[in-house]
Amino acid sequence: MTAEALRAPADPYRPGPQTTAMDAPSQVTGHGAGGPAPKRIIVGYGFWIFLLSDVIMFSSLFAAYAVLFKNTAGGPAAQQLFDLRNTAAETACLLGSTFTCAMASLAVGERSQKWTQLALLATGLLGLAFISLELREFTSLVARGAGPTRSAFLSSFFTLVGCHGAHVTAGLLWLGTMMAQFYAKGFRENIRHRFLCFSLFWHALDIIWVAIFSLVYLVGTLPSELLP
């Protein structure tokens, strides 16, 4: 027995920067045996918990929208307000940006600065197009007297869709900082972990949008006799 083997193993749960098990490529699964999971797994898991809490917040906004859907207070209903071509264009922008974000993660895996920046730029431009389409829709609704103060239905609509729009806007700011960090600091491990969180955030926003365009726009504009 060498002195090395007699020394107590380092505590993997010790707070602060880890220099041992966390950095080494590891075969463990995070189920207790063999020590903690690699840091990438833990970072992704933590951010995934945050995203799920965000989804739960959105689910209460969806519930409010569904409950208040018929409370139009004599004002315009969904059938008279929404333009499905605009919704289709927004959907195309967001789906495209999800794909370019996935391309950025491939480029990061390849350590290609040029393709990373290009894919992230495309993601940002598509996100900007989405936001401007949404803002155009909101301003036209307000101009037609269908602002958030008109009825409980419109309040819940603007809260739900506006909250998603606010998330996309925050994501665009985050995207800008990611581009700057890759440019200035290169493909360091902690930067790649931040980018992992960003890409999870961006893909999760697209999942929320799938629910919005399906339920708020497509189901919402069905003739009222076809609604459950």
Added chain:
Amino acid sequence: MTTEHEFDAGSNVGEDRAVGAESAAAERTLGKEFRAYALGLALAVALTAASFWVRGTHLVYGPSLAVALLVLAVAQMGIHLIYFLHITTDPDNTNNVLALAFGVLIVCLIVFGSLWVMEHLNHNMVPTDELMRMQR
């Protein structure tokens, strides 16, 4: 033993890696990953197109449209989870899957619970205009 670090970027919450195996990362090539993302995009586009088509067509029985759109939406969310968020059945993904299951449970409780309770409340409440008349 350094292969793991080569592939830890991007949105791979859990990359495919069997327990105890040297690393499946060696088999993950750029082409394969690209094809997986392209397949995910194609499926998502197909489901989106199907949603908009179903909404506009008269070929589908009217009262079933809402349920059909809901099913298409859930299917597309599944595609996004698998192809873009990489939620898989891998051993190192178990925690993510369990968290997702809990999230889905809470979402269902909030949405269906709210609809159920408020539906009953609407049934049992005096309509607002009658209430106003009674207060006069």
